[in-house]
Amino acid sequence: MLDLYQLDLDEIAFALSDQTDYEHRWLINPDTGEVAFWSSDTGIDGETLVDLDELDELPIDPLPSYIWYQDMADFAELVDDERARRRLTRAIEGRRGAFRRFKDELHEEFPNLLPAWYAFRDSRARRRAVEWLADNSLIENDAASQYLTEHPDPDLP
Numbered sequence: 050m051l052d053l054y055q056l057d058l059d060e061i062a063f064a065l066s067d068q069t070d071y072e073h074r075w076l077i078n079p080d081t082g083e084v085a086f087w088s089s090d091t092g093i094d095g096e097t098l099v100d101l102d103e104l105d106e107l108p109i110d111p112l113p114s115y116i117w118y119q120d121m122a123d124f125a126e127l128v129d130d131e132r133a134r135r136r137l138t139r140a141i142e143g144r145r146g147a148f149r150r151f152k153d154e155l156h157e158e159f160p161n162l163l164p165a166w167y168a169f170r171d172s173r174a175r176r177r178a179v180e181w182l183a184d185n186s187l188i189e190n191d192a193a194s195q196y197l198t199e200h201p202d203p204d205l206p
Contacts, residue, residue: 051082053179053192060084062174064109065181066117076106079187084109107185112177114148120173121151124166127205133159161206168203176200 061084064075073088085093085106092099093106101108118141125137136158140150155163176197183193 050189051187053188053196056082057084058175058178061178065112065177066174067111068114075109077109078106118147120170124169129206133162165205172200172203
């Protein structure tokens with residue numbers, strides 16, 4: 050088992066959120082916890098082509114976008130400012146462009162909420178990384194539970 054506090058949770062969280070394409074993958078070494086980037090063009094070391102099946106690393110598959118969407122919805126719902134709550138909720142309505150509209154609304158209308166959004170988003174992402182590690186038996190369930198208890202969602206303005 051890996052030591053939770055020796056792992057780069059931000060890097061694992063990024064890998065879980067990376068929705069860009071399937072020509073590359075993020076991998077984790079189950080023995081060391083080291084995260085690596087694999088590409089169909091450059092392999093794992095940037096020079097040597099290698100098939101994913103030949104590697105001992107575990108793929109970190111991205112989580113579906115609706116999970117990350119829910120963070121925006123939860124943030125909008127929890128903000129104290131009624132006007133911000135309405136506008137952020139409206140920004141994420143509709144199928145396409147919700148992430149961009151949410152970001153634009155924050156940057157243009159509510160820049161004072163940006164630090165709270167980043168803290169909320171990052172906290173949720175790290176918590177998901179810990180859950181993913183536990184679900185894949187890379188860390189002890191007790192360590193995951195303790196982390197999740199000690200790192201709740203931050204308070205919002």
